[in-house]
Amino acid sequence: MAPTKPHKPSKFVTVTTNSEPAYTPERLAQVLKASRDQALQKGRPDLAAAIMDLHQQSLTDKRLRSLLCAIYRSTATPRQKREFQDHLDSAKRCYTMIQAASQLQLQD
Numbered sequence: 001m002a003p004t005k006p007h008k009p010s011k012f013v014t015v016t017t018n019s020e021p022a023y024t025p026e027r028l029a030q031v032l033k034a035s036r037d038q039a040l041q042k043g044r045p046d047l048a049a050a051i052m053d054l055h056q057q058s059l060t061d062k063r064l065r066s067l068l069c070a071i072y073r074s075t076a077t078p079r080q081k082r083e084f085q086d087h088l089d090s091a092k093r094c095y096t097m098i099q100a101a102s103q104l105q106l107q108d
Contacts, residue, residue, distance in 0.1 A: 023069050029055060031072050050091030 023031065032055040039048035058065040064087070070076040071084050 053091040
């Protein structure tokens with residue numbers, strides 16, 4: 001029997017503790033930027049800003065990064081989907097408040 005080649009992992013996939021593939025930070029950034037671009041094309045700057053805010057948070061928050069991976073792999077549980085939506089809603093509210101504050105400053 002011929003020796004097999006050692007497994008060379010893809011540069012875009014890592015393995016999580018539950019043996020499901022996860023996005024690397026670089027791949028996750030690409031996916032989130034594509035999502036941001038789609039939101040901007042649809043005239044949703046609040047959603048685009050929320051997506052990029054989640055990306056920034058996921059750089060240091062392992063749990064959030066895992067949640068985003070589950071969402072983009074389409075393996076998220078209903079609870080994870082609600083948590084993701086809560087994160088988006090919170091980030092969109094922040095964007096809306098910042099925009100309102102900017103408008104008030106422009107009026108002064």
